[in-house]
Amino acid sequence: MTPRGTDWGLALLVSLLFGTGVLTWFSGDEDNRWVLAAHAAGGGALAILLGWKLRRVGRRLLHPRSWDRRTRAGLAALAFVALTLLSGWIWSTFGRVDLGGYTLLAWHTLLGALLTVAVGVHLGFRAKRLRIRDVAGRRQLFEAAAIGLGGVIAWRVQRPLSAALGLPGADRRFTGSYEADSFAGNAFPTTSWVADDPKPLDSRAYRLAVDGEVTSPLSLAFEELDGNDELVATLDCTGGFYSEQHWRGVNIGKLIDRAEAGAGARHVRVVSVTGYRWSFSLDDAREMLLATRVADEALSHGHGAPVRLVAPGRRGFQWVKWVTRLELRGDGDPGAFPSTILSSFSAAGRGA
Ligand code: HEM
Numbered sequence: 001m002t003p004r005g006t007d008w009g010l011a012l013l014v015s016l017l018f019g020t021g022v023l024t025w026f027s028g029d030e031d032n033r034w035v036l037a038a039h040a041a042g043g044g045a046l047a048i049l050l051g052w053k054l055r056r057v058g059r060r061l062l063h064p065r066s067w068d069r070r071t072r073a074g075l076a077a078l079a080f081v082a083l084t085l086l087s088g089w090i091w092s093t094f095g096r097v098d099l100g101g102y103t104l105l106a107w108h109t110l111l112g113a114l115l116t117v118a119v120g121v122h123l124g125f126r127a128k129r130l131r132i133r134d135v136a137g138r139r140q141l142f143e144a145a146a147i148g149l150g151g152v153i154a155w156r157v158q159r160p161l162s163a164a165l166g167l168p169g170a171d172r173r174f175t176g177s178y179e180a181d182s183f184a185g186n187a188f189p190t191t192s193w194v195a196d197d198p199k200p201l202d203s204r205a206y207r208l209a210v211d212g213e214v215t216s217p218l219s220l221a222f223e224e225l226d227g228n229d230e231l232v233a234t235l236d237c238t239g240g241f242y243s244e245q246h247w248r249g250v251n252i253g254k255l256i257d258r259a260e261a262g263a264g265a266r267h268v269r270v271v272s273v274t275g276y277r278w279s280f281s282l283d284d285a286r287e288m289l290l291a292t293r294v295a296d297e298a299l300s301h302g303h304g305a306p307v308r309l310v311a312p313g314r315r316g317f318q319w320v321k322w323v324t325r326l327e328l329r330g331d332g333d334p335g336a337f338p339s340t341i342l343s344s345f346s347a348a349g350r351g352a
Contacts, residue, residue, distance in 0.1 A: 001143045005134035006053050009144070011119050013046040014081075018116040021109065024175060028236050029313035033174050037155055043088055044154025045147050050081060052147075080118060084111040092158065095168030096178045096240060105176065105240035173234075173242050175315075180241040185295040188235070188243035190302030193317040195344035196274045199351045201322060203306040208290070212269075212327040215260035222306050225250045226292040233289075237316035247310045248293040253286035255326060264330040270309050271325040274349035276340050278318045279333030280311070287312070290323060 001009070020039040027035045060066055061075070087108035090097060097104040134140070163170035172178050181188040203222040210218040229251040236242040252268070261282065268285035271277040280288065289310040292299060299305040304321025311319050317340060343349040 001052065001140060002134045003056065004128050004130060005140060006049060006056070007128075008130055008134065009049050009147075010046065010053065010081075011123055013042055013049065014116055014119045016042045017046065018112060021112050025238050025315055025317070027175060028234075028315045030174070036174055036176065040092070040155040040158065041148075041151040043085060043151070045151030046081070047085055047154070048147050048150045050078075050085075054078075077118065077122070080111070080115050084108065084115050087111055091240070092172065092176055093162055093167055093169040095172075103240045105238075109238075173236060175236050175242070177236050177240050177242040180243050182244040183246060183295055185245075185297040186300040186303055188245070188303075189237070189239075189241055190300070191237055191239050191316070192344075193238075193276075194341050196272070196276055196321070196349045197344075197351050198272075198274050198322055198348050200301045201273060201306055201324075206306050206324075208307065208323065209325045210255050210259040210328075211325070212329050213262035213265035214256075214328050215262060216258070218255065218259050220255075222292070225290055225307055229254070229289060231289045231291075231310055231312065233310050233312040235310075235316050235319060239316075245294050246296075247289055247291040248296070249289050249291040249307065249310070251286075252288045252290060252326065255290070256282070256286060256328070259328070261328055265328040267329050267332050269325075269327040269329060269333055269336070270320045270323055271327060272320050272343065273322045273324045274343040275346045276320060276343035276349070277333065277336055278309075278311075278320055278340070279329075279336050282328070285326075 017039060020035050020042060023032075023035045024039065026032070054061075057074070060071065067075075087104050091104045091108060099107055159170055162168075168178065206222045208218075208220045208225060210220065227248075227250040229249060231247045232244065233247060234242050234244045256268070266282055267279050268282055269277050269279045270285075290307050291310045292305075292307055294303065299308060304319075304323070307323045309318075309320040309323055
């Protein structure tokens with residue numbers, strides 16, 4: 001493999017890992033296992049290719065007197081990649097590790113994002129154009145296939161090896177999350193995607209609006225939502241824990257029928273008192289629950305009281321807390337993702 005081909009290969013793998021890393025946020029369902037598999041195999045391939053590169057430049061690194069600015073920048077980049085890889089492997093092998101109040105997985109996400117930005121900037125300034133001989137030829141093909149295969153093997157052996165050695169990684173969910181307080185009511189961890197921290201809502205004054213593309217807009221009191229519809233569903237937080245729970249409340253499909261969805265309604269926006277929102281297709285939303293209870297306990301404030309969304313197969317940040325509005329719409333919601341960050345800076349999100 002040529003030096004140029006190796007460097008482009010490294011950049012390509014970092015982009016793949018960033019892409020699949022971000023996709024893990026949208027992979028709560030078993031159908032999405034491939035995302036995590038691609039991420040793990042990509043990590044293995046990156047480590048092998050990095051070893052390949054080190055074999056070439058390693059001798060220079062052993063003689064600090066010959067270092068120039070480029071060597072130092074290269075060493076910083078190497079440290080960055082190594083930390084990102086290590087944080088991923090430590091998490092997926094040794095279980096839940098916390099550092100400075102955040103999970104190692106959260107640090108891993110930050111490192112991965114910074115690494116991707118650094119690689120992008122580096123490419124912008126220094127990228128050398130690929131030549132035909134960097135990519136064509138049997139030798140390049142075999143070497144690339146060997147690296148890919150190495151990555152796949154690393155992914156395949158990681159879990160069985162952890163099980164054989166009795167390491168916690170063998171028990172993690174396919175998303176990389178570890179189990180916490182399943183079927184134990186409000187005991188499971190209370191986390192916020194960014195920093196939403198509203199003041200508690202009084203269930204006696206609470207109203208839920210169901211409006212938008214509907215024939216009969218609704219304004220419902222808490223008692224009308226505190227029903228007997230049930231779901232057993234797993235809340236899987238991108239911070240790295242999952243908790244399976246018995247949820248109770250009201251099925252959203254019933255509310256949609258009561259409000260009589262208009263002919264143009266295609267999506268449902270689920271909106272929090274903080275302005276945080278997420279949007280689902282009408283069909284998906286019909287299967288979801290607005291929960292008032294978990295394992296027969298009234299929801300605690302930290303878990304979104306009086307009413308939170310239960311969205312099976314979706315990652316935790318889409319399970320909107322402190323829900324005050326369902327809005328039926330014809331269009332999807334490109335503003336949903338920004339809202340999940342901006343809500344933490346809104347007056348209600350800050351507890352006003
Ligand atoms: C761009 C550089 C990145 C690299 C080099 C990298 C590498 C790795 C590696 C080697 C693992 C261990 C895989 C395993 O053994 O199963 C891992 C795990 C993980 N990474 Fe990344 N990653 C990167 C970015 C990200 C980003 C940006 C996210 C999230 C947005 C992310 C999310 C995860 C998750 C959820 C796991 C746990 C998966 C599991 O336990 O099976 N990664 N990563």
